Amino acid sequence: MSEKRGVGVHLDAARDQLHAERAAVAAKILAAGKFALTRMAELGHRCEDLIVDDWELVAAELGAELGISRGRACTLITQGRDLLTRLPAFAEVFAGGGVDLRILRIILHRCALLTDPDITTVIDTQLATAAPSWNALSDERVSELIDWMIVDVDPDAVRRARETRRRRHLSLTPVGDGMVEIHGVVDAAKGAVFDQSVDALARTVCPHDPRTHA
Incomplete structure (x- = not known):
């Protein structure tokens, strides 16, 4: 017991x-x-x-x-x-x-x-x-x-949600000088994960890198 x-x-x-x-x-x-x-x-x-x-x-x-x-x-x-x-x-x-x-x-x-x-x-x-x-x-x-x-x-509201999800996309467009422009519409949760991942990646560069964090 x-x-x-x-x-x-x-x-x-x-x-x-x-x-x-x-x-x-x-x-x-x-x-x-x-x-x-x-x-x-x-x-x-x-x-x-x-x-x-x-x-x-x-x-x-x-x-x-x-x-x-x-x-x-x-x-x-x-x-x-x-x-x-x-x-x-x-x-x-x-x-x-x-x-x-x-x-x-x-x-x-x-x-x-x-x-x-x-x-x-x-x-x-x-x-x-x-x-x-x-x-x-x-x-x-x-x-x-x-x-x-x-x-x-x-x-x-459900109809609007479905229509919004249908408009999801992600595109990369060359803009010259070895650069591309990223544009898209994704789910908010996935966007937050992407933002956090890119932010974490940017923090891994050498502290003497002359580029800004942005």
């Missing part, structure tokens, strides 16, 4: 650590979002305005403070901002440690094309109720559940 109790203690500890880990990740993301919203307001803009220079400044400040790349800082800011401004009900559940970061990423990706505030509020309320039960599900199943949720409330 004591051995079983010992095993139970370890299971309880693992569960508590997972909950604490989720809550810590949520706190970091929400703090990044609050920082961005506050800092953009100080600069005279709404964070939704996405003024490029100010957005880059905010990302650089956060990245320097956390010791992470600009790309990772941008991801944190975007996630935190969207939670605070678009999905506040779900944000509370996420902050409580009830949902994995993986689920958050899928939710933000699938809900990106919701444009009507009233519809977004309905979806937000439904996500706050349903998402905590999705942690054990596959990415595909979670995406499917969110899509059906959106279809019930805003069928046009």
Whole structure:
């Protein structure tokens, strides 16, 4: 009996650590979002305005403070901002440690094309109720559940998402002098990974290289 109790203690500890880990990740993301919203307001803009220079400044400040790349800082800011401004009900559940970061990423990706505030509020309320039960599900199943949720409330959002995905492309055009121009449209999640990879690559050059990081 004591051995079983010992095993139970370890299971309880693992569960508590997972909950604490989720809550810590949520706190970091929400703090990044609050920082961005506050800092953009100080600069005279709404964070939704996405003024490029100010957005880059905010990302650089956060990245320097956390010791992470600009790309990772941008991801944190975007996630935190969207939670605070678009999905506040779900944000509370996420902050409580009830949902994995993986689920958050899928939710933000699938809900990106919701444009009507009233519809977004309905979806937000439904996500706050349903998402905590999705942690054990596959990415595909979670995406499917969110899509059906959106279809019930805003069928046009799914249509817009499909049309946008059809426009994905990536092209490299020679511009002379041994250079090419890269242009394209890709999924936000894949774009963030690409940005982080290129940023990491740029940091591997010799410190005496005369070129700027950009």
